[in-house]
Amino acid sequence: MCASVVATHAQVRPETVAAGLENPWGVAFLPDGRFLVTEKAGRLRVVSADGRIGAALEGLPAVAAGGQGGLLDVATDSAFATNRTVYICFSEPQAGGASNSTALARAHLSADSTRLEGVQVVFSQKPKVSSSAHFGCRIVEAKDGTLFLTLGDRFSRKEDAQKLDNHIGKVIRIQKDGTAPKDNPFVGRAGALPEIWSYGHRNGQGATLGPDGRLWMHEHGPQGGDEINAPQAGKNYGWPVITYGENYGGGKIGDGLAAKDGMEQPLHFWVPSIAPSGMAFLTSDRYGSAWKGNLFVGSLKFGYLDRIEWKGGKVVAEHKLLEEGRARIRDVKQGPDGLLYVLTDERDGKLLRLQPR
Template sequence: MAYSFSLNTRLHKTITGLLVIWLCGCLLTTAVYAQRIQTAFDVKLLARGLNHPWGMAFLPDGKMLVTERAGRLRIVAPDGRISEPVSNVPAVYHEKQGGLLDVALDPDFTTNRLIYLSYAEPVKTSDGTIASTAVARAELDGNSLKNLKVIFRQDPKTQGGQHFGSRLVFAPDGNLFITLGDRGNHMEEAQNTDNHIGTIIRIRPDGSVPDDNPFVNDKKAKPEIWSYGHRSVQGAAIHPKTGELWIHEHGPRGGDEINIPKPGKNYGWPHASYGMHYSMIPIKDEHAEQGYEEPIYYWTPSVAPSGMLFYTGGLFPGWRNSLFVGTLAGQHLIRLSVSENKVLSEEQLLKNTLRFRDVEQGPDGAIYLLTDEDDGKILKLVPAAN
């Protein structure tokens, strides 16, 4: 059944004071700083009770697939009903940032029913469990997966539960981008192309390597690599006009970046960043003079970005072609106005509210948000009623 209440947060052209969130009979009041909101919207609560949801993808019938980091895949109906866990999901390494992560539909889903899952894949050794990001594809058959096949494994597997990435994005040419992380304690390997640490991966949907990948003829490099020198990329989206991949990645203490990764290019981590190491050791912020690519935009202090969307819908004409980024540490939703390859302005929405793990556009043109918490929620942004 549908929820009989909504999260009625109405933001008008100028907000000063309190943001009042009504959730299931509990009144929560959160301070909101004065800010200019150019588009009025309401926030409705579609569903709740998900355990640290991570990724979502809309099915053709309006339902959505939602991952829970603990290793469960759910189907959520348009009225908010949550299914029992989908069966035959691969086993995951559920530690710290590891678990079941992103989900994406095959471009030909309506005919082949294929979906793709990224996750931290565990392997037990005599020294303990090691893990790395893996991607599997399978056919969605009702509330079950069948014919599951792993099409990519990050090499090497290492100990630790940090920095797995990982978003899945299909490019207009049908190839699949996979974003990865440096696995925390292996940051120096992000400068080496003989492994997958700290890289963006580009493969065909069956896991094979496109002939025009930048390192396909380099016998010392991994042929799946598109770009390298990344820290932990948890947001990715295709620009609606250029067809290029845009990403954002976590910096250490400051220096979260937006990049447009070019084939074969090095983005500098851990030798260049606008942040500093957690040990307070500074990092050179000069990228270009060290031979690295400069980010097109960055945040200091960190907002901990997660989820990324170019909005192309019709519900919010004033937001069309804006870039939306969810934040974890920042606990707000960012809207960026962009022109060509430049960010022109930043607008912060829903300030000081919740940790937003993912942001997606629904087939109805609404914007959907996942909240990262034990009682994870799906929120829906729609035009203001008045």
């Protein structure tokens, strides 16, 4: 389950679309060829097709920027061309307090693309926690129009990932107005929050729909044990009871188990950790048939893009791309043109387009 990553000759040419972005975190595509890009410090910008970076949009909610928190993911609604709806995931401060939580807001991009209008926070992780770590925060719209959101364990609250009376260390599934779908697995169960889809997660910073229509995600392990999972309704993914990692500095976590009855095994894991962020399946043939269906994951720790080949539900090979730049890869998405786009998480961050050689 833990395949080694091998270096390969570069089969893509990174083309800089825009530079000068400060720690960009998430990218979404607008129908006219422009991009929406978040900067972790709390700014959302429109980037033109020719790379011009617009002024920070007005109208954003308050953001608890610091540590791993800030303005994180952004996604456009599947009907954006008609409704101009945008979703943003961010660390939401507690009014008058030091605590915060992962939150999801829905808004409309103004006609002149200078502000967000009608901003509504449709979901806020419960409880709020005094922490600047492990927010999760990736947004995925499912084929049925519901929204998945990954929620971290907030680092100091990992035991709560096994409890259903909170949102810590969970994947949730909600309607676009923030309500829980009636077919969610824990609806009507006493002591369980109805938004929960799956639990036992640590810190999911990559999520996407697979070619099979299912949700796929990856999550950071502690020291070792980063995982890829395809979370199913009501399933327990084990954290912190089972893990292929260990405590920072060494030493087992809990009983040191890697497997336990009633808890799901990852589809793939990395030891040592690559610190994954961003996740996309390639569904186009822009890079040739051999790449179609491959999964792409960014590495923050080692500064490469991982191309992952699957066969029979298992990883059979991994290939390092973009390692010559050694930049922290924060997000990767397939664009409407079928090409891959990458964000580098640097003070002078870049939006890159990967051109086939």
